Amino acid sequence: MSKRFKIRSILFLFIFGILFYSCAVGPDFQKPQVEIPKYFNYDSLATDSLVNLKWWEIFNDPVLDTLVITALNENKDVLIAISRIEEARANLGFTKADIFPRIDLQGQATRGNYLGGGTKLDSEVNGFFIAPVVNWEIDFWGKFRRANESAKAQYLASEFSLRKIQISLITEVVSTYFILLDYRERLLVSERTLDSRMESLRIIQERFNEGIVPEIDLNQAQIQKEIAAATVPLYKRLVAQTENSLSILLGRMPSSIKTGIDIDVRDVPPDIPVGLTSQLLERRPDISESLFLLQSQNANVGVAVAQMFPSISLTGIFGLASDDLSTLTNGNPAWSISGSLLGPIFNFGKNTSRVEIEEARTEQTLYQYENTVLNAFREVEDALVEVETFKEQLKSTERRYLAAKNAAMLSQLRYDGGVTSYLEVLESDRTLFNAELQLSEFRQLTFNSFIKLYKALGGGWITKEEYVEAKKNQQMQSK
Numbered sequence: 001m002s003k004r005f006k007i008r009s010i011l012f013l014f015i016f017g018i019l020f021y022s023c024a025v026g027p028d029f030q031k032p033q034v035e036i037p038k039y040f041n042y043d044s045l046a047t048d049s050l051v052n053l054k055w056w057e058i059f060n061d062p063v064l065d066t067l068v069i070t071a072l073n074e075n076k077d078v079l080i081a082i083s084r085i086e087e088a089r090a091n092l093g094f095t096k097a098d099i100f101p102r103i104d105l106q107g108q109a110t111r112g113n114y115l116g117g118g119t120k121l122d123s124e125v126n127g128f129f130i131a132p133v134v135n136w137e138i139d140f141w142g143k144f145r146r147a148n149e150s151a152k153a154q155y156l157a158s159e160f161s162l163r164k165i166q167i168s169l170i171t172e173v174v175s176t177y178f179i180l181l182d183y184r185e186r187l188l189v190s191e192r193t194l195d196s197r198m199e200s201l202r203i204i205q206e207r208f209n210e211g212i213v214p215e216i217d218l219n220q221a222q223i224q225k226e227i228a229a230a231t232v233p234l235y236k237r238l239v240a241q242t243e244n245s246l247s248i249l250l251g252r253m254p255s256s257i258k259t260g261i262d263i264d265v266r267d268v269p270p271d272i273p274v275g276l277t278s279q280l281l282e283r284r285p286d287i288s289e290s291l292f293l294l295q296s297q298n299a300n301v302g303v304a305v306a307q308m309f310p311s312i313s314l315t316g317i318f319g320l321a322s323d324d325l326s327t328l329t330n331g332n333p334a335w336s337i338s339g340s341l342l343g344p345i346f347n348f349g350k351n352t353s354r355v356e357i358e359e360a361r362t363e364q365t366l367y368q369y370e371n372t373v374l375n376a377f378r379e380v381e382d383a384l385v386e387v388e389t390f391k392e393q394l395k396s397t398e399r400r401y402l403a404a405k406n407a408a409m410l411s412q413l414r415y416d417g418g419v420t421s422y423l424e425v426l427e428s429d430r431t432l433f434n435a436e437l438q439l440s441e442f443r444q445l446t447f448n449s450f451i452k453l454y455k456a457l458g459g460g461w462i463t464k465e466e467y468v469e470a471k472k473n474q475q476m477q478s479k
Helices: 003-021 055-059 062-074 076-099 143-209 215-249 277-283 285-306 325-330 350-416 422-456 464-478
Strands: 102-116 119-138 311-322 332-342
Touching: 055 062, 055 143, 062 076, 062 143, 076 143, 143 215, 143 285, 143 422, 215 422, 277 285, 277 350, 285 350, 350 422
Parallel strands: none
Antiparallel strands: 102 119, 119 311, 311 332
C-alpha cells in the first residue's frame, strides 16, 4: 500500500469525523420563562437599588464581623460544599476527556511455534511489538458533548450551592448571635428583678415581724421572689444552649461566646432598598443552582437519545515489529487503521425507556426550579411584612415598658404612703417584669426580621477574592 494512500485514508477518516461532529441530538436548553410580579407587595421603597452584599456590617459590631468570617472559614458545611466544587470540577475534566481521542501504548513479546489460526511452524520464533494505539469514538450524535454540557452545568450548580450555603450560614450565625444577646439581656433583667424582689421581701418580712402588714403581703412577696428566681436558671440554660449552637456554626467545640454591643442599646437598621423583582432571579443562588441543575438534566436527555444511534469508533496503530528484541528499533514499521460500528437493533424498548426516564426527570427538575422561584418570592414577601409589623410591635412594646416602669414607681410610692394595698405594687411589678422581658424579645425579633429579608433577597454573597482576603486577615489576626 502506497504512502499516499495511507495519508488519504487517515485524512478521509479525520474529515469524516469532523463533518459529523457538529451533530448533537436531543433538545437544546432554553431558560424557562417565569411570570413574576413587577413589584413586591410590601416594598415601601420600590427602588432599583441592590442590597449591600456584606449586610451584617450595618450592625456595626466588630465581634459579629469576626464570627461571620470565622464561620465562613471553619464551618464544616461550607468546607463540604467547597470540596463538592472540586469534585464537580474534576468530574467535568473526566467527562470532557471522552470527546477526544485516547492514546495508549501497546507492547507485546512472544515466543513459540504457533501463530494462531491453525498455523504451526517447524521451529520456535520470537516476536516483539511496540506501538502507540489511538482509539477514538467519534461523537457523531453528541453523546459526549451532551454529557460534558451536563457536567459543566453540575459544576456551575455546585458553585451556586456554595453561595447558598454561605448565605444560610451567615444568616444563621447573625440570627443566633442576636438570640444570644436577647437571652443574655433577659438573664440580666431576671437577675436584676430577683435582687429587687429579694430586697422587697426583706422589707415586707420586717414589717410583718413588727405587725405592720398582714401575712398575705408576706406570702405574695415570697411568690414574686420565687417567680423571678425560677427565670434565672431558665435563661442561663438558654444562653448556654445558644452558645453551643453558635459554636457548632463556627466549626468549634461548644464553648462560651464573646459578644459585642448589647441588644438594648442597638438602633434598628434603616429601611432596606429591596430592588426590582427581576433582580431576585439573578441574586438568589438557590434559583441559579436550580436553573443549572435543570440545564444539566436537559443535557442528559441528549445523552439518552444519542445512545439510540450507532457508535462509530476509529482505531489506529503505528509501531515497530521484529523477531529480535535487539533490532526492534530497526524493525519494519507496522500499522493499521480500522473502524467499527456498534448500534442497537432490538432491545425490547430499553433505549426508548431510557429517554423517557430522562425526560420525566427533566420535567421534575423544571417543576423544582419553578417551585424554587415561587418560594423565593414568598420568602421575600414574608420577610417584608415581618419587618413592617415587628417594627410596629417593637414601638408599642417600648411604650408599654415605659408606662409599666412609671406605674411600678407610682404604685410603690402609693403603698409606702398607705394609699393603696400591696396587691397593686405586686401587679405593677409583675407587669413591668413581663414588659421588660418582652421588650428584649421584640428587639431580637425585629433584628431577625431584617436578617431574614437580607437572606430572602440573596444578599451576602462572598466572592472568591473576598473569601481569600478574609481568610488572610483572620490568619494575620491569629498570629
